[in-house]
Amino acid sequence: EDKVVQSPLSLVVHEGDTVTLNCSYEVTNFRSLLWYKQEKKAPTFLFMLTSSGIEKKSGRLSSILDKKELFSILNITATQTGDSAVYLCAAAQGGSEKLVFGKGTKLTVNP
């Protein structure tokens, strides 16, 4: 069965801390790995990773994919209270185009 597992399920940090969110996947016909940030509304797109070992960066966020070990990490440096959200990891499958989601990591950044 296709599955995506995220860890930890929840995380509480102080502003300024650096966090690493983990995502492992086992899906058939894997094509790419996506990260989304979900607050109380639409999941907003962060990154799409298709190649192993190439880091993608956007401001304080960065992510990398390891297709050999079947995992990805999302790093957030110098966290701010506005980073508080649920971070979703999803594996995209070729052919059907469906996304297989993990349960998310709930990040709380305290001032």
Add this chain to the structure above:
Amino acid sequence: NAGVMQNPRHLVRRRGQEARLRCSPMKGHSHVYWYRQLPEEGLKFMVYLQKENIIDESGMPKERFSAEFPKEGPSILRIQQVVRGDSAAYFCASSQDRGETQYFGPGTRLLVL
């Protein structure tokens, strides 16, 4: 450029009634996906549609659920004879083409009394 639009944002139905959820994709997008999010669960794929075609409905319950994406107008997810277990957030996403990034709408939160 407006994002993915969904309406209504909240919908309350009594058991046995019908629920109709609408999704307008981003401008220029012709691929639509529906996902369901149950409490404490991740998003689960339901159906993938292009204009006038259902491409993959492997995640749709076999009964009571149907989806369409007509040539004109929004995509519709229809749930007939709703039950309490249908209470969930239903998200729509769209992409410009196959394999492209899926962008999500704000969701419709369905509550079945």
